[in-house]
Amino acid sequence: MAIKTTTHLNFRGNARDALAFYQSVFGGELTAFTYAQAQAVTDPAEADQIIWGQVLAEDGFHVMAYDVPSAVSWDPGTIPVFVSVQGGDAEGISRCWKRLVEDGTVVRPIGPSGFSPFYGMVRDRFGTTWVLAVEAARPAP
Structure with missing residues (x-):
């Protein structure tokens, strides 16, 4: 399955x-x-x-x-979920990043990190937190 x-x-x-x-x-x-x-x-x-x-x-x-209907209790919380978007190249990730940061808040500026050559985090204008990264090869265990 x-x-x-x-x-x-x-x-x-x-x-x-x-x-x-x-x-x-x-x-x-x-x-x-x-x-x-x-x-x-x-x-x-x-x-x-x-x-x-x-x-x-x-x-x-x-x-x-x-x-969520108004009759239902709903609290989005502080950071209840991150949406992670990973791609194969910085150009594609960069295009998405530029659009998501419009009227959003940068949580972690996009750039190199210890686990990705290109990584960033942004909370968009709707309150959704996005993690964008270029996929990096992982060493074999």
Whole structure:
């Protein structure tokens, strides 16, 4: 059996904007279904919010998101999750970095690290913390 994991991000009313932003950074197809489309509206003010959404790119990038309804307690915490994006070259990672830092906060400037020739961390305008790195060869155990 093959297993694949996908990062699923939770938002409060701005999942559509976040998914559109991630599509602009990483490319791919954005799919979004609203609470109204799913016939799952509990608060009419939230009918157009996202109950299920994703960005899926041919290169393997995949992220999902939804809007947590106001009736559900939700606290995103300080750093509940990092989304790690690894690629084979600094140019590609650099392109993504430049877009993610727009209106974001650099947590660790991008550059060489002990475990990657090109590594950085940024909290984007939606509060999601991204770790971007060029994959490095690992020594055999």
